[in-house]
Amino acid sequence: MAMIRVENLHKHFGGFHAVDGATLEIEKGSITGLIGPNGAGKTTLFNVIAGVLPPTSGKVLMDGEDITGLPPHALFSKGLLRTFQVAHEFHSMTVRENLMMVPPGQSGENLWSAWFHAARVREEEARIRARANEVLEFLTIDHIADEKAGQISGGQKKLLELGRTMMTDAKIVFLDEVGAGVNRTLLNTIADAILRLNKEQGYTFVVIEHDMDFIGRICNPVICMAEGKVLAEGTLDQIKANEQVIEAYLGT
Numbered sequence: 275m276a277m278i279r280v281e282n283l284h285k286h287f288g289g290f291h292a293v294d295g296a297t298l299e300i301e302k303g304s305i306t307g308l309i310g311p312n313g314a315g316k317t318t319l320f321n322v323i324a325g326v327l328p329p330t331s332g333k334v335l336m337d338g339e340d341i342t343g344l345p346p347h348a349l350f351s352k353g354l355l356r357t358f359q360v361a362h363e364f365h366s367m368t369v370r371e372n373l374m375m376v377p378p379g380q381s382g383e384n385l386w387s388a389w390f391h392a393a394r395v396r397e398e399e400a401r402i403r404a405r406a407n408e409v410l411e412f413l414t415i416d417h418i419a420d421e422k423a424g425q426i427s428g429g430q431k432k433l434l435e436l437g438r439t440m441m442t443d444a445k446i447v448f449l450d451e452v453g454a455g456v457n458r459t460l461l462n463t464i465a466d467a468i469l470r471l472n473k474e475q476g477y478t479f480v481v482i483e484h485d486m487d488f489i490g491r492i493c494n495p496v497i498c499m500a501e502g503k504v505l506a507e508g509t510l511d512q513i514k515a516n517e518q519v520i521e522a523y524l525g526t
């Protein structure tokens with residue numbers, strides 16, 4: 275059974291069909307790439323799957339369970355996460371503090387729930403700090419742990435976004451444009467981190483990205499969308515050779 279199954283999903287904005295009957299499956303343990311020309315509906319699809327936007331019609335199933343329209347916090351507790359840019363209000367906190375403040379939702383393993391059990395606060399905080407340190411090391415950003423999040427580079431912010439997912443019990447992570455504005459060296463670090471999280475910690479990923487080298491390096495399968503629909507699925511080479519895909523890209 276697919277980990278995520280999207281069935282005939284539609285998302286309309288007024289008369290505009292941003293997602294127009296998309297059907298696709300994400301296998302557990304995969305790193306699936308989602309590509310397509312600008313305006314294809316990729317981000318809207320992510321937002322509907324992740325509970326940020328309600329669908330107009332259609333279904334989203336996770337491990338066979340209907341999760342259509344569940345709010346983000348309910349999906350979070352099931353291990354489904356969509357990363358967002360580090361919010362402005364967290365810019366004045368350090369990178370380590372950003373990791374330690376990941377919102378509540380799972381296993382009581384966070385500072386917020388610890389506040390309510392004063393005797394355990396110190397123990398919990400030490401454990402969360404230790405986990406944050408592991409994450410910083412894993413992502414090779416330990417040298418910027420005490421810098422303010424607002425002052426690190428765009429690529430380092432992307433690594434911090436990934437790091438925040440690692441502070442949770444995420445099973446499937448939706449990454450939107452991980453490589454946007456990121457230099458090649460950091461992009462390789464991000465690719466390595468995703469591959470390692472996938473192989474060593476069993477994370478499933480769905481990745482929207484325009485950089486085809488990045489997609490080719492880490493994603494299989496690749497799904498191509500255009501005009502709100504799924505056009506093709508396969509390896510990146512198969513997708514690149516698909517005539518409908520070529521036409522869709524040329525048409526933009």
Ligand code: ADP
Nearest residue numbers: 287290292310311312313314315316317318319
């Ligand atoms: P992609 O991520 O593939 O570039 P998007 O999902 O961002 O595509 O957008 C698909 C289409 O839906 C675009 O034409 C965009 O302008 C439109 N769209 C996205 N969000 C909204 C919205 N909130 N209101 C109206 N139109 C939207």
